[in-house]
Amino acid sequence: QKEVEQDPGPLSVPEGAIVSLNCTYSNSAFQYFMWYRQYSRKGPELLMYTYSSGNKEDGRFTAQVDKSSKYISLFIRDSQPSDSATYLCAMSGHGQNFVFGPGTRLSVLP
């Protein structure tokens, strides 16, 4: 079992839909959780950063962390074609390097 699991997709949704992206993990020491967006042939760019459990909102994006279930989510409201990309979750513990999930490929259809 990999440390971080993520459904690779592809996930196709119509424009305006609410998108839910998820990751599960096995290492209970993870405290820091990030979501990156990666467009084709580009490097990952940071979207959201969350420490420990709880929710964090930034515009159309909401990140949720449930440490008891070892489960994190990224919600995208009013999805746009420009949101079409691969979404990577990443997580780490104190003083540890980040471990990335394999990414979920999202397509938002106009």
Place this chain on the structure above:
Amino acid sequence: EAGVVQSPRYKIIEKKQPVAFWCNPISGHNTLYWYLQNLGQGPELLIRYENEEAVDDSQLPKDRFSAERLKGVDSTLKIQPAELGDSAVYLCASSWGLALAGEDTQYFGPGTRLTVL
């Protein structure tokens, strides 16, 4: 502010040839990372530098890979000799470098796409 710069963006070589990748981090960032990303996978850490010191190179295949970060700024990652399985995207990232790595936000460059024939 300029982001992380990497060159070349693409490289095609024949197996057994050497290849080198260059990274210039964001100005002022003390920590520099080299990652390998295979198709359909997330980045995997190869080496992490704090200034000029390699503090984590446990995942770097040292028989063929080497890296350096002279003067604690730019970095070079080298493969010699390259193998077919080395075809991947090599990403460089940098961060300010805090005492606890988990709190430190990483910024990625565009990557170098290597194809070994």
